[in-house]
Amino acid sequence: MVVGDPRIPLEAIKKHTVAVLNGFVPCPEILDASLKDDGGLYGAMAFLRQKLDNK
Numbered sequence: 001m002v003v004g005d006p007r008i009p010l011e012a013i014k015k016h017t018v019a020v021l022n023g024f025v026p027c028p029e030i031l032d033a034s035l036k037d038d039g040g041l042y043g044a045m046a047f048l049r050q051k052l053d054n055k
Contacts, residue, residue, distance in 0.1 A: 018027045033039050
């Protein structure tokens with residue numbers, strides 16, 4: 001898990017993200033989740049809105 005117990009340390013996530021991007025694009029800012037469990041719900045609603053808008 002990125003948040004919760006056990007959690008993946010943010011520094012480890014940043015390190016591996018930088019390695020995967022390999023200078024292709026700058027690494028985005030990576031922060032702790034502020035929406036907690038609601039983040040997935042809001043992401044799903046935004047995804048569905050994009051799909052509906054593109055019809």
